Amino acid sequence: MKKVFVRWIPHVLTVDQKRERVRCAVELLNIFEPLGLKRLSNIVPGDETWFPFVIIPPKRLNRMWVDGQGDRPVVLRPVFQSRKRMFTVFFNYSGQLVVDILHQDTTMTATYYVQKMLSQVKSAINEQQPKVSTSTTLLLHDSAGHHKERATTQPLRELGIQVLPHPAYSPNLAPCDF
Structure with a gap:
């Protein structure tokens, strides 16, 4: 008898996805070139993630x-579909800007994102830096x-907020995923 674990990887990238990562990296390098107008302090990362209210023990603890004759033990898995909430977090170089918890039985839509989230981000940026316009903000x-x-x-363009490229399956570019 022996115990084995499989190795889990988040996603295997295709050749096109790898090329897109390189293209985005080159674009980001050009945006932040030395003596360029854009600074890293202008970046406002934001992301949504689900947080369960029930802490599920890791599988390895179970x-x-x-032996070959023993019955497999049963562990009750908690049903937490109704006990999880979506958190949206935006931050910049000085800390968190906006933390929003989506109400239960509500869906994240473009309208909610623009009216609720982006307006809060804009006001938080204006509060932190009243003399700086949102046109220097890089989302x-x-x-x-x-998001797409x-x-x-359209409202992002009207506000003058530039959206940075983010290739698929790139958690290293979205610190919220950590």
Whole structure:
């Protein structure tokens, strides 16, 4: 008898996804070139993530040795579908700007994202730096559906907020994923 674990990787990148990562990296290097107008302190990363209210013990804590005749022990898995909430976090070089908890039975849509989240981000930036316009802000968010919709991209253009490129499956560019 022996115990084995499989190695888990988040995603295997295709050749096109690797090329897109390189293209985005080159674009980011050009944006932040030496003596350029853009600074790293202008970046505002933001991301949404689900947090369960129930702490589920890791699977490795439920392991045990059994012989060939022993029954497999049963562990009750908690049902936490109704006990999780979506948190949206935006921050910059000086700390958190906005933390929002999506109400239960509500869906994150482009309208909610623009009216609730972006307006809070804009006011937080204006509060921190009243003499600086939002046109120097560089927004870094992933490619979730509500981020790519026209209802989101149009108001961002009107505010003068530039959206930085974010290739698929790139948690290293989204610190919220850590």
